[in-house]
Amino acid sequence: MDVRRLELLRELSERGSVAAVAIATHRTPSAVSQQLKVLEQEIGFALTERKGRGIQLTEAGRALARTATDIAVAISRAESLWNAYVEAPAGNVTLATFPTGGQMFLPGLIDAVAAVPGLTLTASDRDPNLAGFAALTNDYDLVLAHSPNGARAWRESGLTVVELMIEPLDVALPLGHPLAGHSYVTPTDLIGQSWIGVPLDFPFQQVLVELERISEEPPRVVQRFSDTRITEALVASGHGVAILPRFTAVLSPSIELRPLVGVVAERHICVLMRPDHAERPSVQLLVATLRAEAERILQGGAAAYVIDY
Template sequence: MIDLRRLEILRELDRCGTIAATAQAVHLTPSAVSQQLAALSREAGTAMLEPDGRRVRLTAAAQLLLSHAHEVFTHLEHAESDLAAFRRGDAGTVRLGSFASAVSSIVVPVLRTVAERSRLQVYTVEVQPEGAADALLGRSVDLALTLSGEPPTADDDARLHVEPLLTDVLDVALPVGHPLAAGPAVDLADLADEPWIVNIPGTPCWQVAVSACARAGFTPRVQHRADEFTGVIALVSAGAGIALLPRLAQDVLPQAPVVLRPVAGVSPVRHIGVQYRAGTAAQPHIAPVLTALREVCAALARCAPGAQRQRLTAVATASA
């Protein structure tokens, strides 16, 4: 019989890449990790590791075993859900990962809603969207808000599930006195010769901005890059360029001499979702937080936050 703990160590090695990183993730010494994997090889009747320069890599047999292990651990998650439902407890701790611009509009109302309905303790952890999967698989969070420039598709990893929650529209931010600030909306094609302020390459907002400009027939002339929206808004207010700002972030930004106008035609959007480990959505301590997330995002879709009084687009979701 294959030991589940050793199988979990093998899964962590596949995720972490090195014995040292795996040891840190599973709270063992590197020597103990090697011993456990050697024991797993004996149990399986074939080697799990092979040399790869100064490191090791998983053998084909180990990859085959892992393909079954993912299903095994998902079934165990379901078993935990059933046991937790049997106990019918409503107390516990849930760790919710969130990116910064969702805290005010989404996370805070979720905390308030959960506190009104149960004795659950929800702890928030700042997790960048690109780190959500690792945070979930490493069990540092139970739920993670995701952010992408494209709608969520079928799950790439069978161990995780992502559920769409909301699409967040981006508006054009212009300095006061800009010739296009007087109109009700801005055609992006009219901004082709403007200096642009964008987020760091590879981030969802950068992806949305570049794609929107491409649809309008041009490549933005990027003059400034900023990771935080406070920096973006400061640069726009100083007349250093124009930018696209998501509506969820607009109300938490400092007051600045900036004009916000919707994009004419098809609005650029970023897609917000929630990701969790497969088999955990029905667990009694997870389900109430998921329900609150869905409700808060539905409310945002009906009435977007703040003075902009813009409309967000709801995403129809099915209960997990």
């Protein structure tokens, strides 16, 4: 049942003649009559009957016209609510984040959202492989993602991608490890080390791939975990070395970080959105807040971490 034909029936109920409906809707009388006949065929009831030289609604026509009015009111209310929704940063925004991204961004983001009346945030932690981040945009307004290559990782996805920051990836060493005395480490330094790695399809794996390419020695990976907290625990207990993000590693006194030089060791943190979601003022506000948080994190990290090469 076409809503536009229902609207013509409603107009006929209110205006009383096909000619009046035609004028109001910028149609010809024959076009109005044709559409009303199609509507009758769709529902299987006569909606009009002859009265003198004109027509009037049947009982079924009057009932359906009342329904058409209810539908018009509902549509108008929905349009009004939608206009308010898209014109102001309000409503609930959903966000998925990888765990260390949530650690970095969520405290400041939640504080910012709390200061905006009518705006709420529902966040969830997810830890997919590289390809899985794009799929999360089907269920979330915003997806915090990371990759070795930045926005290029999602170039063909059709998504709106905003790069927030580049976080260095350092080598995590147990306290007292011979390399802990270095101000930085190189691929050659790491030959023969036992590694606590990540699943093969996770972004950090790319660093180990580059180490193998440069040193021509495959890293000896003894364990693989997606959870950096497990990785940190194993490094701290002396079971291997690992790649950890500089700003989000929660280090025990038994772990030391050293920069890795001679290899591109970094992750690009981006926010992914479906293009229609990206147009919402509430989503745009959160993206701006995420960018401000990223700048704050970068400034704090640069001040606290001076590398002497």
